[in-house]
Amino acid sequence: MALVTATSAAGGIRAPRPAGLKRLALYPALIFTAAFFVLPLAVMLCISFTLRDKGVTVDWFTFANYRAFVERGDGVLLQAMVNSLEVTAVVTVLSILIAYPIAYILAYRVPARWQRLLLVLMVLPFWTSYVIRSYSWLLVLSENGIINRLLTGLGVIAEPIGMGNNRGATILGFVHFFVMLLTLTIYSNLVQIKESYRRAAADLGASPWQVLLHVTLPLSLPGVAVGAFLTFVLCIGDYITPQILGGSKELLMPQAIMRQVGRTADFSMASALSMILMGVVIIAFLFSARRLRMDRL
Amino acid sequence: MTDPLVQLVGLTKSYGAMTAVAGIDLVIGKGEFVVLLGPSGSGKTTVLSMIGGFVEPTGGSVRIGGEDVTSLPPAKRPTATVFQDYALFPHMSVRANVGFGLYMRKVAKAERNRRADETLKLVGLDGFGDRGIHQLSGGQRQRVALARAIAVNPAVLLLDEPLGALDLALRRQMQEELVRIQKRLGTTFVHVTHDQEEAMSIADTIVVMNRGLVEDMGVPARIYRRPASLFAATFMGENNLLPGRVAAVSGDALTVETPLGRLLLAGKADLGGAVQVAVRPEQIYPAATAPENAASLGSARVCELVFQGTHWRARAKTGADGEIALLLRLPPEMQPAVGAEVALFARPEDIVVLSR
Amino acid sequence: MRGLRQLPAILYMTAAFAFIFLPVAMLVIYSFQNGPLPVPPFKGVSLRWYDALLADRKLMAAMGNSVLVGVLSSLAATMLGFLAAYAMARRPPRRVALAQFFLMAPISVSYLIIALGLLFTFNLVGVGKSLLVVGIGHVVINLPLCFAICYSQLGEHQANVERAAQDLGANDLQALILVTVPMLWPALLASFFIAFTLSWDEFVIAFLLSKYDTTMPVVIWSMLRSGLSPKLNAAGTFVFGISILLVLLVELLLGRKRTS
Known part of the structure; x- marks a missing residue:
């Protein structure tokens, strides 16, 4: 992202981009959303492929949970x-x-x-x-x-x-x-x-x-x-x-x-x-x- | 006048204490192109809305083709409106917009499309049927709005400042087209505008409105040259107004005492009454171009001068202490100078005596 | 005749009002019940359940927590949302759309999933449940709203006023503090209060991310297990009442802006 910004600035064909404060003001919200919304979802996605049994992770990559969604308890899920x-x-x-x-x-x-x-x-x-x-x-x-x-x-x-x-x-x-x-x-x-x-x-x-x-x-x-x-x-x-x-x-x-x-x-x-x-x-x-x-x- | 088609009798609209239209009587003939002309707030759009059925009058009646339609909704009236903002349905194609009225009249689809395309051709948009509204320019939208209203074949077409959003060149072009289409269809057009040049270039009959009342009504040339009221004299083009007093009356001839001298003019007024005398800038001549029968208005000193191609636009002062300001249009070949004294003349028949 | 034509509309609106206010009316009326059950018959007006509410130490502590979490998370959400909205002006439209999509995305995800994501993630890095984590969760859910409210009030006009200030020699920070913030304070307050109403009675995130120190809705939830009680009505009426007051305040703030 930073690279893209740098090249487009160097190209200089775009309209003058907002400088300083105005540019920086966007980042707190972006970083917050990335850290506390996107990252947790990514973590969940990863966890969803692990298999746990009695609190212990027994498999690090499996579709077992997704299979269980269909199969478990006569399809109760x-x-x-x-x-x-x-x-x-x-x-x-x-x-x-x-x-x-x-x-x-x-x-x-x-x-x-x-x-x-x-x-x-x-x-x-x-x-x-x-x-x-x-x-x-x-x-x-x-x-x-x-x-x-x-x-x-x-x-x-x-x-x-x-x-x-x-x-x-x-x-x-x-x-x-x-x-x-x-x-x-x-x-x-x-x-x-x-x-x-x-x-x-x-x-x-x-x-x-x-x-x-x-x-x-x-x-x-x-x-x-x-x-x-x-x-x-x-x-x-x-x-x-x-x-x-x-x-x-x-x-x-x-x-x-x-x-x-x-x-x-x-x-x-x-x-x-x-x-x-x-x-x-x-x-x-x-x-x-x-x-x-x-x-x- | 041809057969009367629209008759307004004592038409009134008030909103609480505010009166928008104060009792108007108006007869519009079949096939006429009528323009309601007036400043904003003069009630012209309210009158149009009452003819169209969008506004319920608080008094009086609207008759179209001899039938009292005062209490009929817009859908039941033989009128169609071209709206100021065009109000083209954005979710429909051009053809569907134009065919909408026919659809509501349960005309079969094939026939509907055929007539929509025909109408589009009439307004110069042949082949535009499949386009979306957002793909059109302002002028094209205006034409579609016109086509949509014409397509239902109304007895009266109402146009609410339809050219207001267009630029000057396009406006001129559309004015000519409106007249062409109106003559071709023979439909009665009632057109609202605040632009007096537009009114003059398109109207068979101009109705000048002010403060909810009709100030003057007639063919454009008559209204321009011999306005019936002070308001009509000043709203239609530029004018010079001079205070006067009627010194003598004999039949239709008046002798009026003005700051520019004693003038013998045609008109009707009470002896000794205060009147206004109106004379157009282009009807005041310098000695070089003055017609034979012109009367002298004395001389005036030029104090402002702008060259405008077809004429010099000049402001001049006259009267005993230079207290009378005059607006003049001097011929372009003349070489006036600021500060110069110019002798002025005008034909008595161009000068209008106004008592109201 | 006119009135008759309006009759179906009037009837429909009356029925709709009845439907919408029926549960609220039951909640409020029976919070004053002079008896042990919040259902008919109404046995007379009494404030005893409000007394019981005030006497409930645990509930009062939870209310304090709710206010604390609400104020701090709403402040944070408003600030982040405002800065982001402020940064949007005069950027290439495509990048604005992208950033907007990114910032608004949390609105389409269930609170439950947001809470679980935070729970698992903090669990992974060894951070325990606490009011702070609840607050972070509330910022996540309120940031899109605060951003949207501020963004809707920041237009081309605002950008021009800022440009004028800069033309007259103000730097970015001065233009922001002296021009933009004062012009936008109704939107900022509105955004803060909306965020607060949503945070202070939010349940799922607070339930999953707090431990011993918890917030009001969680305590109310645990009271629910013992069935209907006028005390619950009193608590609900109180929470609802505060939210209403704040919303009306927002309406006044933004309404004034709209007319001016």
Whole structure:
């Protein structure tokens, strides 16, 4: 890198590069990210190819951990990945479907001077942690919780039913969070779409639904894609929500990883699973990046 | 005037205490190229938006082709708009943009594309159908916007300062093209601009607007030469205004007392009333080029001089204490000098008496 | 008629608000529960669970740790992020894009994986778990955000103002301290507070990288094992309340900038 910089400076055809301080200011962040983000990931990648047995490294290069991901315990780990993908897909789709109308109404139906306030209010719970949000849903869903009280009170059900501790509860907790995230990204995209596009479409005879379908929706896809990507990444990697709300019947990928660390201290297996999870995220990134580029054309 | 197509009756728009359009009555004929001309804030764009249906009037009505469309949405009106920022859909090809209105009218794809290409040809963009909007230059975008609006075959085409973003040379060229296309289609064009030269070069009829009211309306030459109001006289080109007093009235002839002498002029005003007398810089002549029937305006001392090719642009002082400033255009072959006294003449029929 | 047309929108927004605020409302209301369970029926208002919170030595110590880690890591993240954003101006666009991609990458990696990577790496070089390591983890997750916030407020305009200062004889450092930092202080504060809200109630990294001295979310997590309790509600309400205050402060800071 230093060599490249030196030659391009010697060549002298480039625009004058920022000198001194301005050049140096970038390096602390780059070095920090390299040392505490890239290096640890590289370490994990290396560890993932070692095999440990009872705390002792027995093999320095093997694909055993990756094989175990598929084979171990009748594919319980593979199933965790499948579960994670299913939950994440459902959460992403549901969150988009719920958030889009919220963002749309905020951007186009609410008077401009109330929009900001309403948006800030709407996403206020976004700023609390997964732990507290998930605990709050536990309160709502518990056997003595507000929903069971309401349903028994109305006579819809005779006895309180357990609503926590299953996939539905995990999805609910996730959707709650990601609806807020997507509302933010979609709203900020919608308000950037020039009003004259919608005016022009209406002028040319489009009904409100046609304007939405042919103009607003396609133009807001970048906002949806950014939000969907963030949702995917954060959802598939979260340990807390499924741990608090999901119960013990099924395992999601982060829980599977945490198990390797907690019970058996199998850092190699934990690393391998982490790499697999990251691989899935990278594929999702490439997918959405291509989508975004297509939209720009 | 030909058959009336658009009728505005007492059209009003206020935003709270602010009045943008203060009760306008206007009749636009079929096939006319009408330009709404005025400074920003004069209400011209609001009027256009009310014809197009984007702004709901607070009073009065809009009739198009005899039908009251005041409460109809834009989609249901026989109008199409060329927007100031063009508003071309960035995610569609040129052809899809032009065909959009036909698509909304459920015209089959083949027919839609055929008509889109035809319209593109009309605006001089033959073969551009497959391009993306971001591949076009400003002038080309302008043409696509025009084509998109024309493609739905509107009874009235509304143009909201469509040439504002173009550079001068391109603007001139587009002005000519607009006129050519308008004559060819025979569609009624209503065009908004603040550029009086643009208005004069394209309009059949100019509507001069100020503060939400119509100041003057008519053919460009008439508005330029015999403006109906003080505002119209000063907004359209440069003008010299002199205070005057009506000393005598006989029929349509007035005798007006001005700082440059007593002038016998055509016009209507009350005896003894205060008026303004307007005379264009190019209609004030030095002795050498003065027409036969020109009346003397006395002489003035040149105090600023700029050569502009077709003429000398000069500022001069006159009146008893030199308190009257005049703007002059002296012939290029003349060799005036700063400080020189120049005798000035003007034809009475070029001088306009304005009482409002 | 106009109102009627708006009715579906109003209904939808009301339902959305109810959905989003239902759990938060339960959390806050039942933190004042005058009884042992944070579920209906509501038995009257009491502050006893907040008293219990304040009396909990372990929780209070953890809160102190949370604030310490939060303040220091947010300061570090803001500083690194700001310097990087400042360095971006007037560089070749391709290199800017590359550096941006590199600095933003941590946002796409799960906190869990970041925490494990740090855990294994520090384990390898023989550094034990501690609040310092937690703080490093928090800088890793907050640096991209701080960088993005500062970068979004630093435009071509900013570069021109700096150039003007240099034209008038200021050196780099003077231009930075006398011009850039004062112009950007709302963004800097916003970035600091956002980082703090995310750090101070972060769980996974704190859980995996701390040992005896730990932070508030970890203690709350261990309280969770004994089931629902109004004391947990009180703790959650408190943590949430602080975050809200900071976010509103940020909104004010950046909102003011936006209107001016």
